[in-house]
Amino acid sequence: MSLTLEQVHRVAHLARIEISDGEAQSTLGQLNEIFSLIEEMQAVDTRGVEPMAHAQDVAQRLRADRVSEAGTIDQRAAFQEVAPETEAGLYLVPRVIE
Amino acid sequence: MKAWEVVIGIETHAQLSTRAKIFSGSSTAFGAEPNVQANAVDIALPGVLPVLNRGAVECAIRFGLAVGAKIAPRSVFARKNYFYPDLPKGYQISQYELPVVVGGQLAIVVGESERVVKLTRAHLEEDAGKSLHECAGANFHGRTGIDLNRAGTPLLEIVTEPDMRSSTEAVAYARALHALVRWIGICDGNMQEGSFRCDANVSVRPVGQTEFGTRREIKNLNSFRFMQQAIDYEVQWQIATLEDGGTVEQATVLFDPQSGETRAMRSKEDAHDYRYFPDPDLLPLVIDRQWVDEIARQMPELPAARRDRLATDYGLSAYDAKLLTASLELATYYETAVAAAGNSGAKACANWVMVDLTARLNKEERDIGQSPISAEQLGGMVARIVDGTISTNIARKVFDALCNGEGRSADEIIASQGLQQITDGDALETLIDELLATNAAMVAEYRSGKEKAFNALVGQAMKATRGKANPQQVNALLRKKLG
Known part of the structure; x- marks a missing residue:
């Protein structure tokens, strides 16, 4: 399979990446090369092989259900120093409403 | 006129009653100062890594056991990608192809009959933060305020098959599920605080048709009454639309309790292209038989x-x-x-x-x-x-x-308070003798055949004992004395 220019623009939009038409064109070529590589790999018979979910074949370690960080107003203030705008402890963002 | 069949499936987000969040050590307690319970993981600072909370997994196992589901020995966390200000990472960690709980069923009672609603799956995921558009004493100058205290709270999303055929069945299911998650102690079920939220997928089809009609999803039903009203409105809207020759477009709708109507959200067509993929920050969740057995032993x-x-x-x-x-x-x-x-x-x-x-x-x-x-x-x-x-x-x-x-x-x-019943026969007999002597008129009435007078005498006896006499005993004694 190969991608269309329209699909490249759509994926870029979904990922909120701004690309010019020229960039879209060159990205299209690169992505299609990746797709042809995938096509080659798909020729391999993988029947009976369980898909991997992670490159490492180990299980997730779990954490005990314990509050390990009591949040503080000071810590919040430190986090919010880099925020463009805050008020009453809230991060302010351009209005979103459904 | 055609007869229509209603088809409903329900997705429920149950907030799990853990102390800490699903992937961080922040508290999940409700009602804290905004953003105080949001640590570096919750606000998605660069370089942080999620670590899964064992308590959240235990809740999922308890649920799976309670509904007779399969507990997946291996399940996988995936990223659900979308942009929204209350989702700082730009994706929600959820489960997609391999959820932790598969299948199961829940019995519901509608009227006199019991039936079973089949479950598709239940998966673990994290909650998003909250967007506040205005709140008391704060004016955000036309902006939206973001509180990330809820971000990372563990959720179990419980999904049914399209198995229900009326709003009544849907509500019966939601109530049964609500009772169950509280019963097994995995969710406090507080609907006002958003601990138990339902979405209903509703479609209609002509009776006898095997394919499903196009469904619309009613989001965020936070009370059973609203669920009933919203589904009833949605069903009659879909039927009216189809009977007028129109078509139902797949959409997400909101219920407005004020008007009692559902209305489509203005959502862009790409809103549902989530591009799920396994989260490379998390390894597969492995649950062995021994762990499941141990939890099974602790189940109520x-x-x-x-x-x-x-x-x-x-x-x-x-x-x-x-x-x-x-x-x-x-x-x-x-x-x-x-x-x-x-x-x-x-x-x-x-x-x-x-x-x-x-x-x-x-x-x-x-x-x-x-x-x-x-x-x-x-x-x-x-x-x-x-x-x-x-x-x-x-x-x-x-x-x-x-x-x-x-x-x-x-x-x-x-x-x-001296409330003990007077059961001492002698004491009661003395009392009744006195009563008969002072109420000669009533006794005469009774003797002349007025049964009502007998009841009046019983009343007098109960009054005299401040209700402490045994009424049967009083009855028997009076009958005996009056011959």
């Missing part, structure tokens, strides 16, 4: 089993047994009361719990956990009714006295 008796057992052990009607198993707290309260009253007081305990206690709790807007009278106190009081120390009428006084904290036990109140 489930509502349906408890209901059947109450009916059999205490001779309760199916209806009473169902009411008394509305919650684990209520069922435990009832059985504790019976233990104190003795099995011969089981039916009386059921009545006291369902009538007098329920009325009192409703009036005081309390739940059973905050009952002003303990189960032991209630059972102790019923024991005194059963052994004839007090009548049911006097018991109401004792009940109120116990609720008002006038004594520690029924026995203490009966003694201190």
